[in-house]
Amino acid sequence: MTYETLDSELINALLNDGRASFRSLAEDLDVSVTTVSNHLDDLEEDGIIQGYTPIIDYGKLGYDVTGILQLKVAGGSLPDLADRLRAHEQMTSVFEVTGDYDIIAIGKFHDTDDMNQHIKELLADADIEESSTSIVLNAAAEYEQFELTVE
DSSP: OOHHHHHHHHHHHHHHOTTOOHHHHHHHHTSOHHHHHHHHHHHHHTTSSOOOOOOOOGGGGTOOEEEEEEEEEOGGGHHHHHHHHHHSTTEEEEEEOSSSOSEEEEEEESSHHHHHHHHHHHHTOTTEEEEEEEEOSOOSSOSOOOOOOOO
16 A cells, blocks of 8 residues: 555545544554544545544434425525525435426435424425425435545
8 A cells, every 4th residue: 555545545444444443544554543643634624534423223213204305496595495404403415406406305204294294394485486205215225435446
């Protein structure tokens, strides 16, 4: 391994074990603990690594329904509405998109009644011109990340 590929190797190692210690990363990559620390500091400072977060199985916590909301938004209110959706506690992803809709938001809900209540509250927003909601039947892949190619 060269220092040119170290950042990719570090990212891949963290994708496999986000709780790995600097010492174990250094041993696995055959570099010093200080080198690992310095490179991770740089990756964090550059915004490449934005945090270390557990992957939660919301279904096991009682959030059995995943809803996908597609929204058409009035005029220039897209950024404001995206921020309001992002602040909503049960929205896990909010995307500004091209195509027939302006925003796609994904949320986790206890059941369909919970989802219905939240969607009705959201749709009361005057900035939403049209919506379409889908319920996920099966998550074939969720929260997936991919390893970087190391040359």
